[in-house]
Amino acid sequence: MSEHGTKAAWPxxxxxxxxxxxxxxxxxxxxxxxxxxxxxWNVTQVLQHAAGDQLGYASALTxxxxxxxxxxxxxxxxxxxxxxLLEPALAAAGAWATxxxxxxxxxRVPIPPGTMPPALGVGACALDAAVHAWDISVATxxxxxxxxxxxxxxxxxxxxxxxxxxxxxxxxxxxxxxxxEARDKTSDLLRYLGRSPNWTPxxxx
Numbered sequence: 476m477s478e479h480g481t482k483a484a485w486p487x488x489x490x491x492x493x494x495x496x497x498x499x500x501x502x503x504x505x506x507x508x509x510x511x512x513x514x515x516w517n518v519t520q521v522l523q524h525a526a527g528d529q530l531g532y533a534s535a536l537t538x539x540x541x542x543x544x545x546x547x548x549x550x551x552x553x554x555x556x557x558x559x560l561l562e563p564a565l566a567a568a569g570a571w572a573t574x575x576x577x578x579x580x581x582x583r584v585p586i587p588p589g590t591m592p593p594a595l596g597v598g599a600c601a602l603d604a605a606v607h608a609w610d611i612s613v614a615t616x617x618x619x620x621x622x623x624x625x626x627x628x629x630x631x632x633x634x635x636x637x638x639x640x641x642x643x644x645x646x647x648x649x650x651x652x653x654x655x656e657a658r659d660k661t662s663d664l665l666r667y668l669g670r671s672p673n674w675t676p677x678x679x680x
Contacts, residue, residue: 483575487628491601492565494608494620495525499561502615507557511614512674516549518614522557523549525607526564531585532600533567536574541585547643568604571597587639598632605629606668613674619661626661633667645669 499522507519516524527546534541542564544550553560574582576593583589584596591599606629608620637645646669651658662672671678 483572485571485574485597485601487625488568488571488597488601488604490625491603491605491608491629492568494625495604495611496561496565498608498611498615498617498620499557501617502557502611506615507553508551509614510676511610512670513610517551518611519553519557520549520551521607521610521614522560523551523553525604525611526560528585528603528607529564529568529600532596532603533564533570535583535585536596537567537570539567539570565604568600571600586636586644591636595632595635598629599636602629602632606665606670609665609670614676621661621664623660626659626664630660630664630667633664637667641669 502518508517511518511521513521513524523544524546527542527544527549530540530542531546533539574593574597579593581590582593582596584591584599586599590596605621605625611617612619641647648669649666649671651666665672
């Protein structure tokens with residue numbers, strides 16, 4: 476951990492958190508029950524899952540409180556505003572700023588194998604936030620928040636830890652796109668995580 480009063484810089488996590496915040500705040504009224512690329516969940520449930528995951532990473536790191544409900548069984552019912560659910564989770568995950576990879580070799584994470592090198596752990600936390608930002612954005616007609624600049628390092632991270640947890644956390648990877656579908660780092664990341672880059676809400680109808 477960093478010495479008291481100092482902060483470690485994790486720009487990848489900052490960018491992922493900004494993408495998730497933008498996506499959530501941009502959801503239009505009446506769109507919270509729309510379908511998402513997470514086939515069994517609507518927009519509210521993806522938000523609950525994403526916020527719960529950020530709390531889970533923070534709890535593993537600090538020993539503080541985790542999510543109050545199972546992120547993998549989101550209720551779809553909010554007792555407060557979406558922002559009131561999201562912001563404490565992002566603030567808690569800000570605990571990564573206390574982790575200095577020059578001082579520690581492993582940190583605790585809420586996914587197998589239970590510990591990771593700091594850069595991989597924070598990358599996994601960032602990946603979770605960023606991909607669910609994309610889910611919420613495309614489900615609600617917003618401009619997708621992923622860019623190749625963000626997707627490229629996230630894809631490198633994903634390839635280091637996804638396979639052992641794919642069965643319960645991610646859909647099977649999709650093959651290369653066809654029919655003129657774009658080939659870029661963003662599309663490669665989405666396909667690796669089992670998402671079609673061209674997904675639309677109509678595909679869930």
